[in-house]
Amino acid sequence: MDNYVKIFDTTLRDGEQSPGASMNVEEKLRVAHKLARLGVDVIEAGFAFSSKGDFESVRRIAEEVEGPIICSLARAKADDIDAAKDALKGAPKGKSRIHTFISTSDIHLKYQFKLTREEALKRAVDMVTHARGYVDDVEFSPMDASRTELSYLYEVLEAVIEAGASTVNIPDTVGYALPHQFGELIKGIRENVKNIDKAVISVHCHNDLGLAVANSLSAIINGARQVECTINGIGERAGNSSLEEIVMILKTRSDLLGLETNIVTEELYPASRLVTGITGMMVQPNKAIVGDNAFAHEAGIHQDGLLKEKTTYEIISPESVGISKSTLVLGKHSGRHAFGARLKELGYKLDEADLNKAFERFKLLADKKKEVFDEDLEAIVQDEVLRIEVPDRFKLTSLNVTGGSDTQPKATIEMEVDGKVERIDAVGDGLVDAAYKGIATITKTKSTLLRYAVNAITSGTDAQGEVTVRLKEDDHIVLGQGAHSDIIVASAKAYINALNRLSHRKNDSRERLV
Numbered sequence: 001m002d003n004y005v006k007i008f009d010t011t012l013r014d015g016e017q018s019p020g021a022s023m024n025v026e027e028k029l030r031v032a033h034k035l036a037r038l039g040v041d042v043i044e045a046g047f048a049f050s051s052k053g054d055f056e057s058v059r060r061i062a063e064e065v066e067g068p069i070i071c072s073l074a075r076a077k078a079d080d081i082d083a084a085k086d087a088l089k090g091a092p093k094g095k096s097r098i099h100t101f102i103s104t105s106d107i108h109l110k111y112q113f114k115l116t117r118e119e120a121l122k123r124a125v126d127m128v129t130h131a132r133g134y135v136d137d138v139e140f141s142p143m144d145a146s147r148t149e150l151s152y153l154y155e156v157l158e159a160v161i162e163a164g165a166s167t168v169n170i171p172d173t174v175g176y177a178l179p180h181q182f183g184e185l186i187k188g189i190r191e192n193v194k195n196i197d198k199a200v201i202s203v204h205c206h207n208d209l210g211l212a213v214a215n216s217l218s219a220i221i222n223g224a225r226q227v228e229c230t231i232n233g234i235g236e237r238a239g240n241s242s243l244e245e246i247v248m249i250l251k252t253r254s255d256l257l258g259l260e261t262n263i264v265t266e267e268l269y270p271a272s273r274l275v276t277g278i279t280g281m282m283v284q285p286n287k288a289i290v291g292d293n294a295f296a297h298e299a300g301i302h303q304d305g306l307l308k309e310k311t312t313y314e315i316i317s318p319e320s321v322g323i324s325k326s327t328l329v330l331g332k333h334s335g336r337h338a339f340g341a342r343l344k345e346l347g348y349k350l351d352e353a354d355l356n357k358a359f360e361r362f363k364l365l366a367d368k369k370k371e372v373f374d375e376d377l378e379a380i381v382q383d384e385v386l387r388i389e390v391p392d393r394f395k396l397t398s399l400n401v402t403g404g405s406d407t408q409p410k411a412t413i414e415m416e417v418d419g420k421v422e423r424i425d426a427v428g429d430g431l432v433d434a435a436y437k438g439i440a441t442i443t444k445t446k447s448t449l450l451r452y453a454v455n456a457i458t459s460g461t462d463a464q465g466e467v468t469v470r471l472k473e474d475d476h477i478v479l480g481q482g483a484h485s486d487i488i489v490a491s492a493k494a495y496i497n498a499l500n501r502l503s504h505r506k507n508d509s510r511e512r513l514v
Contacts, residue, residue, distance in 0.1 A: 002225055003258055003259050003260060004225065004259070004260060004261070004262075005220060005224075005225055005226070005227060005250060005259050005260070005261050006041040006200065006202075006225060006226040006227070006261075007039075007040045007041050007042075007226075007229065007243065007246070007247065007261050007262070007263060008040070008041065008042040008071075008202060008226050008227065008228040008229070009035050009038075009040040009042065009043050009044065009068075009228075009230065009231070009243060010044040010204075010228050010229070010230055010235070010240065011031060011230040011231045011234065011243075011275060012028050012031060012032065012043065012044060012045050012046055012057065012061075013044040013045065013046050013047055013073055014044070014228075014230060014235045014236060014240055015230035015231065015232075015234040015235050015239075015240065015275075016028075016046075017235060017236045018234045018235055018239065018279070018281060020279070020280065020281065021234055021279040021280075021281050023278055023279065025053060025056050025057050025060060027278045028045070028046070028060075028061065029057070029060055029064065029065070030274065030278070031231075031271075031274060031275060031278065032045060032061045032064075032065045033064075033065055034267070034270070034271050034274050035065075035068065035231075035271070036065050036066060036067040037264065037267055038263060038264055038267040038268070038271050039067075039261075039262045039263045039264045039267070040068050040243075040262075040263070041068060041069065041226075041262060042068055042069045042070075042097065042226075043065065043068045043069070043070055044071045044072070044073060044099065044228075045057055045058040045061040045062065045070050045071065045072060046058045046061075046072060046073070046087075047072065047073040047074070048072040048073075048074070048080075048083040048084045048086070048087035048088075049074060049075070049077075049079060049080040049083035049084065055083060055086075055087050058070070058072045058087035058088065059087045059088075059090060062087065062088050062089075062090045062091035062095075062096060063090035063091070066092075068095075069095050069096065069097050069137065070088060070091050070095060070096055070097070071096075071097040071098070071139070072084035072087050072088055072097075072098060072099065073099050073100075073101070074098055074099065074100045074101075074127075074131070075100065075101065075102070076100050076102035076123045076124055076127040077127065078127070078130055080100070081098060081100060081127060081130050081131045081134070084098045084131075085098065085131075085134040085135070088135070094136070094137075096135050097135065097137040097138070097139055097167075098131040098134065098135050098137075098138055098139070099138075099139040099140075099141065099169070100124075100127050100128060100131055100138070100139070100141075101140065101141035101142070101143050101169075102120055102123055102124050102127075102142070102143060103120070103142070103143040103144050104117075104120060104142035104143065104144065104145060104148040104152060104153055104156055105143075105144035105145075105147040105148045106148075106149065107144070107147065108143065108144050117152055120156075121155065121156055121159060124140065124142070124159065124160050125159050125160060125162075125163045128140050128160045128163040128164055128165050129163045129164060132163065132164035132165075137166055137167075138164055138165050138166060138167075139165065139166070139167040139168070139169055139202065140160040140165040140167070140168055140169065141169040141170075141171050141204065142156050142157065142168075142170070142171070143171055143173050144171065144173045144174065145170045145171050145172070145173070145185070146170075146171070146172040146173070146174075146176055146177040146181075146182060146185060147173075147174070147176060150185075150188060150192075153189070154188075154189065154192045154193050157189060157193045157199075158193050158194055158195055158196075161193070161195045161196070161198050161199045162195060165199060166198075166199055166200065167199055167200045167201075167202050167226060168189075168196075168200075168201060168202065169202035169203065169204050169226070169228065170185065170186065170189065170201065170202065170203050170204070170219070170224070171203070171204040171205075171206075172203070172204070172205045172206055172212075172215055173204075173206060174206060174208055175205065175206035175208025175209050175211065175212060175237075175238065176208070176209070177205075177211070177215055178211065178215075179211060179214040179215050179217070179218040180218065182203075182205070182215040182218050182219055183218035183219060183221060183222040184222070185219075186201060186203070186218075186219045186222040186223055186224050187222040187223065190222070190223045200225050200226050201219075201224045201225060201226070202224060202225075202227070202228060203215070203216055203219040203220075203224045203226070203227055203228065203241075204228035204241075205219075205228075205240070205241045206235065206236065206237065206238065206239070206240060207233060207237075207238040207239045207240060207241070208237060208238045210238070212233065212238075212240055212241040212242070213233075213241050213242055213245045213246060213249070215241075216229070216241040216246055217246070217249060220250075220257075220259065221257070227241060227246050228240070228241070229241040229242060229243040229246055230242070230243060231243055231244070231271050231275040232244075232272055232275055232276065232281070232287070232290065234275070234279065242288070242289075243268075244268045244271075244272065244288075244289040244290055244321070245288050245289055247261055247263045247265060247268065248265065248268070248288075248289050248316060248321065251265060251320075252315055252316055265320050265321055265322075266319070266320065266321065266322045267322055268289060268290060268321040269289075269290050269322035269323050270322050272289075272290035273290075289316070289321055290321070294318075294323075295314065295323055332363070332366040332367050334366065336355070336359050339355075339358075339359050339362055340355055340359075342374075342377060343355075343358070343377060343381065346374060346377060348381050350381070358380050358381055361380045362376075362377070362380055373470070373479060374477070376479060379479060379501075390500055390501055390504045391500070391504065392500055393417070393418060393499075393500055393503050393504075394415060394416070394417055394439075394442075394443055394496050394499050394500055394503070395415060395416040395496070396413070396414075396415055396489075396492055396493060396496055397414045397415060397416055397421065398412075398413075398414040399411065399412070399413055399414075399435060399488065399489055399492050401431045401434065401435060401488050403430070403431050403434070408427055409427060409428050409430050409431045409433065409434045410425060410426070410427050410434055411425070411426050411427075411428070411431065411434035411435040411437075411488075412424075412425050412438075413426065413435060413438040413439055413442065415439070415442050415443075415496075417442060417443065422442050424438045424441055424442055425438070426438030426441065431488050432487075432488060432491045435488055435491060435492050435495075436449070436491070436492075436495055439492060439495055439496060439499070443496075445471075445473070445499055445502070446473055447471040447473040447498075447499070447502055448471065448472050448473070449469060449470075449471060449495075450470040450471065450472050450477070451468070451469060452467070452468075452469050452491075453468045453469075454466070454467050454487060454490075454491075455467075455468070465483065465484065465485065465486075465487045465490045466482070466483045466490065467481065467482050467483075467487065467490040467491045467494040468480070468481050468494060469481075469491075469494045469495055469498050470498070471495075471498045471499070471502055473502055473506070476502055476505045478498050478501040478502045478505060479498060479501070480494045480495060480496070480497035480498025480499070480500075480501060481493075481494050481497055482495075482496070482497055
């Protein structure tokens, strides 16, 4: 049997059916070009009959995107198929596909389509024949195949292949099948559909029970040679089989499966980020392959092993999917090895005694924070080892703010700058924004605020609040902290603390210990 698995991407059709994930024509075109660079075999560009926008998307992608076969979905209706044909006419010869479908499960036929089995079979054959009159490449899907009576499913597949379908797609439309069951379904099709050797078996699995990837893999093991999937697994309801997971399973376990795809795996993460950016559908941090935590390690044992040999805790290299490197997240579970390694990366080489002293301070801080940043580490080394005192070039002497639902936020700030008192009134979108604009004007800072976070460090309505900010100017990134029962004052203190650190960092000529 052929060891090549085709990747049929339906991000622009089924993926776009996710609530809130709709894309305009230009956005679809951007994704389609990325999919072509990724190396997918087929792009299902849309459902041409469904709307003018979808028709235009299919038309533009067919005309402008080179490489993959461009496909349009069409119900088993002549008007749908005609629209698909018109939208695809600009595709290069041999690069267009019409994908038509009709349900075959009794529950769908009875309650949704109001058709008998015989009527559904005739329509399937007629519409495959109709599509075959326009293109050589026709795909047919018996919707809800996993809940279809097997003998009838075999009959339908044999008939549509005879009518000219070169791909028969077996959908687990509602994500109902279990992996062993779905694999047996594909095996049964191979053994019982007489002319199955004339068509490629494809699968389209939904993730309602979290089994879309597992079911697709089971199908591949049992002879399917096309998988319909989406970037980030987006799609109807709980989504579709995740393209990046399928591809990396086949690549990582090629020793066991002996299968291959044409995917340029280094484009997986960039494709994921593009789809996330366009749709606004964020990937959960623990998502396999492309999640923020997929190559992040915090546990001390894992970090120690990874620093000694990456394969101890990484079965996939981050570079192979387009991520620059693994991340050692420094937190309360991190060990001395990872802490010391990160300090070396930052340019600090400490002896054993200083490292132990800094590590104790790090552990105290890590118990209070979810993640310790590089600026925190630099502050620890400067305070505990180098004993660098950051002079207060900027000092807050007074801060008064006014605002409300009907009043523009205003801040009156008085500060000492190099011993000289300056005062200013500033307005902003909120009280903190007004205060920060006034402070920025007085200090003449060109820095950018990267992060602003508030934590309550005591309980109650009069809680002491702690504000943490991160500022960047040129290549310098610094951390600032401030605490006060008034959160606006705490915010101002944190900002000024960061500005003092930034001023010191820029002017300090002291070399780091190396």
